[in-house]
Amino acid sequence: MSGLLESVRCSECVDWGEKRNTIASVAAGVLVRAALPLLCRSASELKFFTGWWIIIDAAVKYPKMEDFNHSYHACGVIATIAFLMINAVSNGQxxxxxxxxxxxxxxxxxxxxxxxxxxxxxxxxxxxxILFGGYVVKEKTVVYPGIAVFFQNAFIFFGGLVFKFGRTEDLWQ
Incomplete structure (x- = not known):
């Protein structure tokens, strides 16, 4: 078994320089999209899919304001705008x-x-x-909407970080 792991760790066998952008894009997409790949046609559509899919599921499953306050969608909207702002600026700029x-x-x-x-x-x-203050501490019977809000923002946040810092910009010039 150790021979298999040693062959995987061989970093001098693979030229990561040319493949770094591809690997970063795929890794960012995997962080934020775990299901339904047929709905996404480009790498930019991959970023928010899982986060938004989770929150849409929670909104459909719990349509009443007592279970899921619809103002909590503002966090996801702000995270989406932040993702676009972060990735609109190149490291060279x-x-x-x-x-x-x-x-x-x-x-x-x-x-x-x-x-x-x-x-x-x-x-x-x-x-x-929202997760802890609105659902866990209040000991509500339904906790899934709070978990959905958290995971939506976490997937968008970490997907944005991977997409920003995982790429090289040498090929853009």
Whole structure:
């Protein structure tokens, strides 16, 4: 069995440089989409699918406001906007390598990225508050909507991080 594991760890056998973007995109998609691959046609559609699928399931299963407050959808919307903001700025723009024009230049790109990360962290923390404050502490009989809100935001958050930091931008130039 150890011979099999040693052959898997052989990093010099595989050129990861050319395949890094593909692997990062697939890994980000797997984090946020676990089912129904026929509904997604591109890599950008893979990012939010599982998170939104879970929350749609909870909304359909528990349509009454007593079981699932519909204002909790705001966390997922904010996480989606944060995901788009984070991935709209390239690492070259943040470093100042490829971006010198615009309203604020490199500073503007950094502010945009900072606001996107704050929104992403805020939506993840808010989803934890909804889960524990709204469902666990109150000892409601139905806890699934709180779990759905948390997992929606967690899948979008971690999928966004993998998609942002798992890619290289050398092929974009």
């Amino acid at each position: 943040v470093r100042g390598d490829s971006y010198s024009e615009g309203c604020l230049g490199q500073t503007g790109a950094r502010i945009w990225l900072f606001i996107g990360f704050m929104m992403a962290f805020g939506s993840l923390i808010a989803s934890m508050w």
